[in-house]
Amino acid sequence: MTNKSAIEVNGRTYAWPKRPLVVVCVDGSEPAYIERAVEMGVMPFTERMLASGSDLRCDCVIPSFTNPNNLSIVTGRPPEVHGISGNFFLDPDSGEEVMMNDPRFMRAPTIFSAFEAQGAKIVIVTAKDKLRSLLGNGLNYGKDGSICFSSEKSAEATLAENGIDGVVEMVGMDVPSVYSAELSEFIFAAGVKLMRSRRPDFMYLSTTDYVQHKHAPGTEGANSFYAMMDRYWAELDAEGATLVMTADHGMNAKHNAAGEPDVIYLQTVLDDMLGAGQARVILPITDPYVVHHGALGSFATAYLPASADQAQVTATLSALQGVEVVLSKQEAAERFGLPTDRIGDLVVVSAGSKVIGTSADRHDLAQLKEPLRSHGGISEQTVPMLSNTRFEGLDGNRHLRNFDAFDLGLNYAVI
Numbered sequence: 001m002t003n004k005s006a007i008e009v010n011g012r013t014y015a016w017p018k019r020p021l022v023v024v025c026v027d028g029s030e031p032a033y034i035e036r037a038v039e040m041g042v043m044p045f046t047e048r049m050l051a052s053g054s055d056l057r058c059d060c061v062i063p064s065f066t067n068p069n070n071l072s073i074v075t076g077r078p079p080e081v082h083g084i085s086g087n088f089f090l091d092p093d094s095g096e097e098v099m100m101n102d103p104r105f106m107r108a109p110t111i112f113s114a115f116e117a118q119g120a121k122i123v124i125v126t127a128k129d130k131l132r133s134l135l136g137n138g139l140n141y142g143k144d145g146s147i148c149f150s151s152e153k154s155a156e157a158t159l160a161e162n163g164i165d166g167v168v169e170m171v172g173m174d175v176p177s178v179y180s181a182e183l184s185e186f187i188f189a190a191g192v193k194l195m196r197s198r199r200p201d202f203m204y205l206s207t208t209d210y211v212q213h214k215h216a217p218g219t220e221g222a223n224s225f226y227a228m229m230d231r232y233w234a235e236l237d238a239e240g241a242t243l244v245m246t247a248d249h250g251m252n253a254k255h256n257a258a259g260e261p262d263v264i265y266l267q268t269v270l271d272d273m274l275g276a277g278q279a280r281v282i283l284p285i286t287d288p289y290v291v292h293h294g295a296l297g298s299f300a301t302a303y304l305p306a307s308a309d310q311a312q313v314t315a316t317l318s319a320l321q322g323v324e325v326v327l328s329k330q331e332a333a334e335r336f337g338l339p340t341d342r343i344g345d346l347v348v349v350s351a352g353s354k355v356i357g358t359s360a361d362r363h364d365l366a367q368l369k370e371p372l373r374s375h376g377g378i379s380e381q382t383v384p385m386l387s388n389t390r391f392e393g394l395d396g397n398r399h400l401r402n403f404d405a406f407d408l409g410l411n412y413a414v415i
C-alpha cells in the first residue's frame, strides 16, 4: 500500500489509510440491537471487539432516514453540504415531487472519489440499487478501477458499470429478495471475498433495515441477523482491516396498544385548517420499497400557501398530541443542517411511537404484516459507533456524529 499524504474532502482532512478501512453502515441499527445481542451471547466476536476496541454512541442526521445519512457518512458532512435531505423533495420550479436518488442532486464529492483520484482502491457494496448510484458517484470503473454494486442487482453487475462482473458466482449465494435478511448477508459475504481478493484501501458496506423494521432488539429475528453479521465482521477483522460500524438511524415501535400504526395524518389536518390541497405535505421516507414501513416515518415537511398564517399553523400543529417539534424552514435548516431549497416552509417531527402520514387513503397499511416499526425522528437519532480499534486522542466531550466514521477510522484509530 502506498504511503500518501492526507487528503482534504469537503473541508475535512483525512489521513491516508495505513491498512484497509471497512466502514459498515448497519441500516436501522438502534443501539439496543447490538447491546441485547451481545448480552444474550449471540455476537461473540463483537463482545470481544468492544472490550478492546471502541463502544461509542453518536447522533445521526435528522431526518433519520437512510439516504441523507448514508450520504452524510460518505461525504463527512450534513445534508446542507451534500444536498440529499430525503428521498423526495418538491421541485419549486415544476411543483412536482421529485425523487432525490439520482447523483445529479448531489452537491459534494464523496470521500471515496477524492481518495480514488489519489490512487486508492475502493469497494462499495450496498443492499438496494437506489443507494448504489449515489454512493458510487464520481468513481471510475473498469479493470483495476473501483467496485460498487448492490446485492439487489448483483447479477447484472458489469465491469464497465460496477467495476466487477460474475458477482453471484464469486459470492456463491443466490440473489436474495429485496425484502429479506439475505439481501444484507450477501453484502458481507461479498465484502469478505473482495477483502481477500482485492484488499482495497476503503470498503463501505451498507445494509438494509428490513429486519429492524420487523423485529425488536433481543428477539430471535433480530438476534439471528446480528449473529450473522458478527461472523462476517470476525472474518474482516481476521484479514487485518480497521472496522468502524455505525448506523444511518435508529428504529422504534410506532404502533398503539392494538398493534395499529400510530399515525398523525398531516395532510388531512392541514386540509381541514387551510382548505383541501392548499398545503402540500411531503414525506421524505417514501420510496419504491414501502412494504416494510408503509411510507410512515416520524418526519414530514409541509409547503404552505402564501396566504397561510405560518405562526398560527405552527401553533396548531405544535399542540397536536405526539408532535415533538414544528420548525420553520430556517430553524430546521440550522438545527438539522438541511438545505433550505429542499425542505418546505415547515418541518414537523413526531415523538416516540407516533408517525406522520399524509391522509389515510394514501397509505396502504394492508401491506404491513407486523406492528409498525419505523424511524425519521429525533427519537431515532442515537446510533452506535463501534470499532475493533481504540480511538486515540479523541476529545471525550466531542459531539460525535455518524458522519465522523471516516474521521475516526482514518485520523484516530490506533493500529
Ligand SMILES: [Zn+2]
Pocket (backbone or CB within 6 Å): 027, 028, 065, 066, 067, 209, 248, 249
Ligand atoms: Zn435506513
